[in-house]
Amino acid sequence: MSDWRIDEEQLLLLNTHLQRTDDQLIFNMLTRTAQESKLFPIMPYLMMCFYDAYYRFPDLLRATTEHLSPEEAGHRARNVTTNMQRVTSWGMLNFYLNGRTCLIKAGLLRPEDNLEDLWFMVDYNYRFLRSYNRANAHVWNLDAQDIAPLHEERTLQVLEADAFEADERLRRAAARFIAIGTQYSFLVHCESRVGLNNSGPYKLGDRTLMHVRDFTNLSECDFSWLDGVAADVTYNNLTLAVITQDVKIEVTDLGTAYTDPEDWQDRIVGVGLYTSDILEDRFIPVGMDSAADLVDTLEQLTKELQEATRRLYARFSEMTFDQMVEAGIQTYFLAPSEIARMAGTYHQQEWAFVDDRTRRFWPLHNEEYSLDAYVSHFAAMDGRLGGQSDYYLHPVSYGVWRRSPDDAPLPASGRNASLVPARVLQHHDYPLRANPNGLSDARGTSSLPAKTGGFTFASGRFDEAEMNARARAFRSPLLEAPWRHVDEATVKYHWRDEEVDGLYRYTQERSRLLRDRGASLRRDDIDRIRREAGETPWREAAPHRTGSLA
Numbered sequence: 001m002s003d004w005r006i007d008e009e010q011l012l013l014l015n016t017h018l019q020r021t022d023d024q025l026i027f028n029m030l031t032r033t034a035q036e037s038k039l040f041p042i043m044p045y046l047m048m049c050f051y052d053a054y055y056r057f058p059d060l061l062r063a064t065t066e067h068l069s070p071e072e073a074g075h076r077a078r079n080v081t082t083n084m085q086r087v088t089s090w091g092m093l094n095f096y097l098n099g100r101t102c103l104i105k106a107g108l109l110r111p112e113d114n115l116e117d118l119w120f121m122v123d124y125n126y127r128f129l130r131s132y133n134r135a136n137a138h139v140w141n142l143d144a145q146d147i148a149p150l151h152e153e154r155t156l157q158v159l160e161a162d163a164f165e166a167d168e169r170l171r172r173a174a175a176r177f178i179a180i181g182t183q184y185s186f187l188v189h190c191e192s193r194v195g196l197n198n199s200g201p202y203k204l205g206d207r208t209l210m211h212v213r214d215f216t217n218l219s220e221c222d223f224s225w226l227d228g229v230a231a232d233v234t235y236n237n238l239t240l241a242v243i244t245q246d247v248k249i250e251v252t253d254l255g256t257a258y259t260d261p262e263d264w265q266d267r268i269v270g271v272g273l274y275t276s277d278i279l280e281d282r283f284i285p286v287g288m289d290s291a292a293d294l295v296d297t298l299e300q301l302t303k304e305l306q307e308a309t310r311r312l313y314a315r316f317s318e319m320t321f322d323q324m325v326e327a328g329i330q331t332y333f334l335a336p337s338e339i340a341r342m343a344g345t346y347h348q349q350e351w352a353f354v355d356d357r358t359r360r361f362w363p364l365h366n367e368e369y370s371l372d373a374y375v376s377h378f379a380a381m382d383g384r385l386g387g388q389s390d391y392y393l394h395p396v397s398y399g400v401w402r403r404s405p406d407d408a409p410l411p412a413s414g415r416n417a418s419l420v421p422a423r424v425l426q427h428h429d430y431p432l433r434a435n436p437n438g439l440s441d442a443r444g445t446s447s448l449p450a451k452t453g454g455f456t457f458a459s460g461r462f463d464e465a466e467m468n469a470r471a472r473a474f475r476s477p478l479l480e481a482p483w484r485h486v487d488e489a490t491v492k493y494h495w496r497d498e499e500v501d502g503l504y505r506y507t508q509e510r511s512r513l514l515r516d517r518g519a520s521l522r523r524d525d526i527d528r529i530r531r532e533a534g535e536t537p538w539r540e541a542a543p544h545r546t547g548s549l550a
Contacts, residue, residue: 002432004116008425015419017122018097022417024142025094026396028253029378037191041321043370045190045328047102051358052333054099057092058117059439060350061124061336064343067472070124073339074131075479078150080276080283081237083216084338085197086141086148086255089132091335093125101377104418105385111418116432118420128339134487146250146258150199151212152488154507154519155283159212159241160204161513161526163272164291165536166243173298174242175265177305181215181238184305187312188217188226190328194335198257201249205539208269211249211257213240218305219456222334222348225319225327227453229311233304235275236456239283243270243538269541273297277457278342281476284458285510326448329354341455344472348451348464353444381414388415477506495519 006014036042064073077084100118103109129139135152138144151159164170185195195218200211219233220226244267248260273294274283287297319327330352340346365373376382381394390413397411424430435441454461462470477483482499483506494500496519504519513529514521527537 049332050099053095070127148251163270241272
């Protein structure tokens with residue numbers, strides 16, 4: 001039994017974080033997402049995922065902290081492509097807090113209940129995000145005006161230098177891969193964006209930007225519905241470096257890239273392709289021996305995803321309504337599971353069921369009620385337990401009102417955050433954890449088929465035991481001193497230091513143009529190196545615009 005108590009400094013910090021998380025949640029829910037599908041019952045699975053997250057995320061993540069700190073997880077997720085990225089790290093906290101909101105508004109929970117869980121989840125998430133976003137020093141993309149400069153110079157220089165200039169064939173192959181890969185990823189993740197991530201944009205010239213697109217969970221992985229279906233998909237994770245001209249790009253807290261113009265594919269001027277995962281510490285080039293090799297690779301990967309899409313539609317067509325709801329719950333609930341894989345503590349039986357406490361709400365959450373409840377909780381913020389005092393104005397809803405016609409009524413005094421009352425500093429009449437005995441208190445069932453396939457990595461396809469063993473044995477100099485503590489602020493003043501130069505050379509080992517160039521490179525050097533290799537510097541590349549590539 002825990003004897004943990006919160007102090008005043010922690011309480012004030014907690015409530016500040018709760019409010020800032022609420023601000024970005026409400027803004028993103030009002031402007032950046034639409035919860036509907038003709039195939040999947042999105043609203044029922046979304047709402048019931050929140051309950052599962054509330055009851056089980058704290059203990060599942062606590063188990064990883066014995067082997068991996070939030071900061072270490074953030075470093076690993078930043079260096080390579082993993083499924084612990086923008087939208088899943090967002091979901092790790094927001095799914096939990098949304099479950100808390102649902103239970104409070106149902107009258108089943110008080111804001112101070114399970115306070116130790118609440119502090120743990122908020123503290124863990126913010127520590128992870130500060131490490132993950134070390135290069136840009138923002139927690140939320142919203143606070144960075146919707147940009148996400150995730151990668152550091154040593155990685156970006158390799159992506160910039162090694163990308164191939166796009167002729168018509170490469171441009172078409174990249175655009176087709178992005179379209180088919182996005183469609184396939186949405187289907188894999190039950191019509192959600194959980195397997196898609198974007199970072200950037202990064203400046204390459206006066207009119208030239210690079211952004212990085214990640215596709216995860218493409219092959220056999222956690223989802224039992226991909227067993228057999230995705231066995232012929234070569235890579236589980238793929239990363240596409242895309243260089244464009246005259247395209248404005250923003251990246252939201254949900255990891256989605258929005259572009260102006262929307263039809264931007266004919267403005268692609270450069271492309272590079274890589275794979276990586278939690279058992280790697282750098283990007284591995286894929287099809288990067290030549291531009292022709294890259295085209296052939298993208299076309300082959302597109303064919304693999306098209307065939308897997310066909311098989312997956314057939315697999316889903318055999319599912320019952322309840323199984324499709326459970327698949328959606330599992331897709332969202334697995335949001336932070338990559339941390340367990342990093343720590344080598346992943347056990348699928350702990351993640352792949354619906355908690356009995358969530359099952360209590362199953363008869364209630366049809367599609368109509370789920371949609372109404374979602375709007376009530378996370379947009380209108382209405383209801384007797386959803387308000388603050390009569391004087392309160394939510395910053396987001398009030399901001400909308402200020403831009404409305406003069407005769408519009410003021411918004412209701414809704415506040416999704418449900419701050420923890422200061423009385424907890426004196427009165428301790430509240431439970432500390434949802435599961436006093438840990439994960440043994442979490443029980444549930446699943447009607448989905450048991451997983452039979454392996455887990456796909458760049459180094460092979462492994463069963464759960466071997467995956468965990470390899471994760472526990474994983475070591476990288478990037479994650480240890482001194483290199484772990486070399487950030488861009490360090491490089492700016494210490495690029496001549498031997499340890500900094502060694503870090504850059506390590507990052508460049510697989511680069512086709514920058515191998516052993518070290519830390520002294522600037523943009524002019526990369527331009528010169530590309531010219532010497534017979535390739536055009538990106539500041540001089542001319543966009544090719546012929547209209548639609550369809």
